[in-house]
Amino acid sequence: MTPDIAQIYAQYKGKVMGYISARVNNHADAEDLCADVFEKIMRRLSTFDDTKASVSTWVFTITRNTVIDHFRRGRPGSELDENLVDDSGVDEGLLNSETLTQLANALTKLPEQLRDIIVLRYYDGKPLTEIAEMMNLSYGAVKLRHQNALMLLREQFSD
Amino acid sequence: MEKKLKSLFDYQKFESNPALQSVIDSVHRRYGARMLTDEELDLVTAAGAPEVGKKLPEADDKLK
Structure with a gap:
């Protein structure tokens, strides 16, 4: 069943913003990234598969990848948190x-x-x-x- | 194992599981004074050398 975007927004906005703000010092950038995350969620909603991941893990993965992309775009003064890099091979099913x-x-x-x-x-x-x-x-x-x-x-x- | 721990602790920053947060907070309480972030250290540096307690030259000193 496709989750409801309004419900996802209400439930996860605080978590998404909290996660981004902990890594991105500039508040305006953090808000832009938060908006990017929910835009991606909206676009990909029909592809969400609850047999592969929970909504929480799915939203987290989109959020984390959005933050990684932000740092990879090379914003001046920004440094990529080493904990965000190279988590390939980790079973996302563990993230619960x-x-x-x-x-x-x-x-x-x-x-x-x-x-x-x-x-x-x-x-x-x-x-x-x-x-x-x-x-x-x-x-x-x-x-x-x-x-x-x-x-x-x-x-x-x-x- | 290291990758798994990095991923789980990163997910914790999103999920804020109360049981794990309690363990993290107890560790931070033990090292609280030594947990300044780079940004906080920058603020300390930006504040400059403490001059507040320094004695200002008095009028008599200038005349000497």
Whole structure:
């Protein structure tokens, strides 16, 4: 069933704008991009397939790709968030609230330092050298803990 | 695994799952003072050197 554009707009406008604003400093650019996203959604509405993705994942993918295109167009002073690049090979079916809750549960089971490293590295996009400084640890110690954290998480999220 | 984590945390910035946000917020509380973004650091730099407490030359000093 084709979702209703008015309903999508009402439900996702805040999320789309919030995601874009976190990456694009210029408010006018952020508003233009938000409008682009909903224009694309409207144009592609008939191609939406709920057997492949939820509405949320679909809207998110369009939003993320619109932000990536914006940075690739090379706006002066803009820098592409490394977390936005190269997510090829990741199953978009994983992008749902249930998996996020599973990740939260897995993180709470990790020792505190390992959890901190994962959040600072993958949510905040900080390099391990900076994380080492923040945690008052050597780079080598953080690198080792990072590998341990990935190993423990891999056990819960098998590829 | 790294790509998966990057994608999931990126999706979290859109979806704001409460359970995961609570974990993220608890980490940020521990490192709050050290979590200044580049933009915030730019603002600090733009503010320049603190001159507020510097003693201004007094009239007597100028005459000396």
